[in-house]
Amino acid sequence: MVPVTHPPEHLTPKSPRPHPDGARVAPRLIATDLDGTLLRSDKTVSARTIAALAAAEAAGIEVFFVTGRPARWMDVVSDHVHGHGLAICANGAAVVDLHDGHRVVRVRELARHDALAVAHALRAAAPGVSFAVERTGGIHYEPEYPSFPMDPGASFAPVEDLLTDSREGHHAEPVVKLLAHHPTMDPDEFLALGRKTAGAHAEFTRSSPSALLEISGRGVSKASTLALACEERGIRPEEVVAFGDMPNDLAMLTWAGTSYAMANAHPDVLLCTTHTTASNEEDGVAKVIESFL
Structure with missing residues (x-):
């Protein structure tokens, strides 16, 4: 098995910048946080975002929800998971099958x-x-x-x-x-x-x-569990686009080849991502996905 690449303990700040206009190369996998990122403040998914997620899956791009939420709080997006049906929950400690009653299929426990x-x-x-x-x-x-x-x-x-x-x-x-x-x-x-x-x-x-x-647990993060999922699919970090807004997203955002901070993101996230997009209230994730397609 190929060793999993883990993010560095000390993140290197990057100057946030908007993505240049024009066509963008589609990734093989999209990894997105939920609260403050994909979800609006009322904890709903907008119609535009639902359509963008479905279009990405139809185009052969895998979508992973990568969240700090526990499995039992995933009803907000269960209907919008296509293909594999998996989500990474609890900041990487659990992989959950949302097509099978929120069944936990992988655990990385805290001793x-x-x-x-x-x-x-x-x-x-x-x-x-x-x-x-x-x-x-x-x-x-x-x-x-x-x-x-x-x-x-x-x-x-x-x-x-x-x-x-x-x-x-x-x-x-x-x-x-x-x-x-x-x-x-x-x-x-x-x-x-x-x-x-x-x-x-x-x-x-x-x-x-x-x-x-x-x-x-030691070594457990959104990034390290996402890296395991990508390794199993033969997907390299540079083929991943990630979205987030808070410190628990930092490891994932620095691991992914392309990363987007939401306009409403924590200052540390704005410093450490390669790009910025509109806020969660303005369908920032959907706007980037639409640009790929």
């Missing part, structure tokens, strides 16, 4: 001992932090964590209990993400603190406007 080490390090460095544990079957919270209204059936317990290595009930399910929330810290400062204090145990990123860290 429980690493998750515990991260939790203890963050608790010492940032008093007031609280945690949630995302498993393949659902999410579970510490009582202080601001729970998601989309997950009414979750359980509540201290993170040490949530990470208990038991073979019964939800404890038998792999951990795909540890979430850490702080009520007062600046989001980017919290991300830097997490990487500094516990980066040896896991991968840290963020996609929320609040101080919410998304923590995955």
